[in-house]
Amino acid sequence: MNSWRKQHAALMLVQLFVSTAHSMYITLLPGQLVRLGLSEEELAIWTGIIFAGNFAAMMLIMPVLGRMGDRIGRKPIMLWSGLGMAVMTLLMSVAGSQVEMAVLRFLQGCFTGILPFSMILVVTGAPKDRVGVSVGKMQMMAESGAVIGPLIGAVLLIFLQPRFGFPVMSAFILTATIFVWKFVQDPRDTRPRVEPTTNLWQDFREIWRTKPFPQLMLSAFCINFCLIGTAPLLGFFIETADGHWWHGGFNVGFALSVTSLAVILCSPFLGKLSDRIGALPMLTVATLLAAVLSAAQAMAHSYTAIVICRFLMGVCVAALLPNVQAQIRQYVRPGMESRTFGFTNSWQFMGSLSGPALGGLLTSYIGIRGWFWALVLVFGFSCLQALWIGRLVRESRGLLPVVKPEIG
Numbered sequence: 001m002n003s004w005r006k007q008h009a010a011l012m013l014v015q016l017f018v019s020t021a022h023s024m025y026i027t028l029l030p031g032q033l034v035r036l037g038l039s040e041e042e043l044a045i046w047t048g049i050i051f052a053g054n055f056a057a058m059m060l061i062m063p064v065l066g067r068m069g070d071r072i073g074r075k076p077i078m079l080w081s082g083l084g085m086a087v088m089t090l091l092m093s094v095a096g097s098q099v100e101m102a103v104l105r106f107l108q109g110c111f112t113g114i115l116p117f118s119m120i121l122v123v124t125g126a127p128k129d130r131v132g133v134s135v136g137k138m139q140m141m142a143e144s145g146a147v148i149g150p151l152i153g154a155v156l157l158i159f160l161q162p163r164f165g166f167p168v169m170s171a172f173i174l175t176a177t178i179f180v181w182k183f184v185q186d187p188r189d190t191r192p193r194v195e196p197t198t199n200l201w202q203d204f205r206e207i208w209r210t211k212p213f214p215q216l217m218l219s220a221f222c223i224n225f226c227l228i229g230t231a232p233l234l235g236f237f238i239e240t241a242d243g244h245w246w247h248g249g250f251n252v253g254f255a256l257s258v259t260s261l262a263v264i265l266c267s268p269f270l271g272k273l274s275d276r277i278g279a280l281p282m283l284t285v286a287t288l289l290a291a292v293l294s295a296a297q298a299m300a301h302s303y304t305a306i307v308i309c310r311f312l313m314g315v316c317v318a319a320l321l322p323n324v325q326a327q328i329r330q331y332v333r334p335g336m337e338s339r340t341f342g343f344t345n346s347w348q349f350m351g352s353l354s355g356p357a358l359g360g361l362l363t364s365y366i367g368i369r370g371w372f373w374a375l376v377l378v379f380g381f382s383c384l385q386a387l388w389i390g391r392l393v394r395e396s397r398g399l400l401p402v403v404k405p406e407i408g
Contacts, residue, residue, distance in 0.1 A: 053102050219324055294373075
C-alpha cells in the first residue's frame with residue numbers, strides 16, 4: 001500500500017504538470033499566430049485547424065500506443081511520449097508559419113501517451129476498493145492544471161513574447177517526464193510476456209465483441225462530444241444571459257470557472273462514493289443528471305440560473321469519465337489492458353474532435369439553445385448505454401463476461 005501511495009502521488013504530479021502545460025497552449029497560440037501575421041479571419045480558421053490536428057493525432061495513435069504498452073510496458077511509452085512532446089513543444093517557439101505550427105501540433109499529439117498511460121497505471125494498479133477515489137484525485141489534478149495553465153500563460157504574455165512561452169510549456173512536460181523516470185514503475189507481472197499474435201483490427205474486433213466494451217466506448221465518445229463541443233460556445237451563450245452580476249468579461253470568466261471549481265471540489269468525494277456504491281450507478285446517475293442540466297440550460301435566460309447549471313455540470317463531469325475508466329478495469333482481459341484503454345481513449349478523442357466541429361455547424365442552423373437540446377439526446381443515449389451495461393450485469397448475475405478466444 002505504501003509503494004502504491006508513493007506511485008499515485010508521483011502520477012498525480014505528472015497529471016498536474018502535463019495538464020498545466022496543455023492548457024497554457026490555449027493562451028499562447030492566438031498570440032503566436034498573430035505574430036506570424038495572420039488576419040482576424042485567418043486566425044479563427046487556423047486556431048481551429050491546429051487544435052483539431054492534436055485531437056486527430058491522439059485518436060489515431062492511441063490504439064498503436066496501447067498495443068506497444070502491452071508488449072514493452074507502460075513506463076517506456078510514458079518516457080518516450082514525454083520526451084517527444086517536450087521536443088515538439090519547444091520547436092513551436094521557432095515555427096515560422098501557421099502550417100509549421102499545425103504540423104508540430106499534430107506531431108505533439110502523436111506523443112500523447114503520458115497522460116492516458118498515467119490513468120491506466122492508476123486504474124489497473126489501485127487497490128480494488130480505492131479505484132474510484134484514486135481516479136477522482138487524478139481528475140482533480142487534471143482540472144487544477146486546466147485552471148492554472150491559462151493563468152501562467154497570461155502572466156508570461158505580460159512580460160514575454162508568445163513564442164517564449166513554449167519553452168516554459170516544454171519545461172513543465174520535461175519535469176513530469178523526470179517524475180515518471182524516477183518514481184513510476186510498471187506493476188510486477190510474473191506471467192511470461194507473450195507477443196500479441198493479432199493486428200490492430202483484430203484487437204479492435206475482439207474488444208468490441210466483449211461486452212460491455214462497445215457501450216463503454218460509446219459512452220466515452222458521447223461524454224467528450226458534449227463537454228468539448230460545448231466549450232467554444234459557452235462564452236457567447238453566457239453573454240446573452242440576463243441579470244449579469246458584474247460588468248465586462250468577468251461574468252464569462254466566473255461562469256466558466258465554476259465548472260472547474262466543482263470538478264476540483266467533488267472529484268475525490270465522488271470517487272469515494274463510487275468505491276462504496278459502484279462505478280455503474282454513479283455513471284448512470286451522472287449521465288442522466290447531465291441530460292437534465294442540458295435541458296435546463298436550453299431554457300435558462302438568467303445569469304444566475306446558468307451559473308448554477310454550470311456548477312452542477314461540473315459535479316457531473318467529476319463522475320463521468322472516471323467511472324467509465326473504473327468500469328473498464330472490471331472487464332478487461334489480463335494482458336490486454338493497454339490495448340483496451342487505448343481504444344477507449346481513441347473513442348474519447350474522437351468525441352473531442354467531432355464535438356467542436358459539429359457544435360459549430362449545428363449551432364449555425366439551430367442556435368445555441370438548439371445545441372443544448374441536442375446534448376439532451378446525446379447524454380440520454382449515453383445514459384441508455386449505462387443502463388444496458390446494468391442489464392448485462394444482471395443477466396450474468398454479476399459474473400465477468402466470457403472472453404472470446406484470440407483471433408489469429
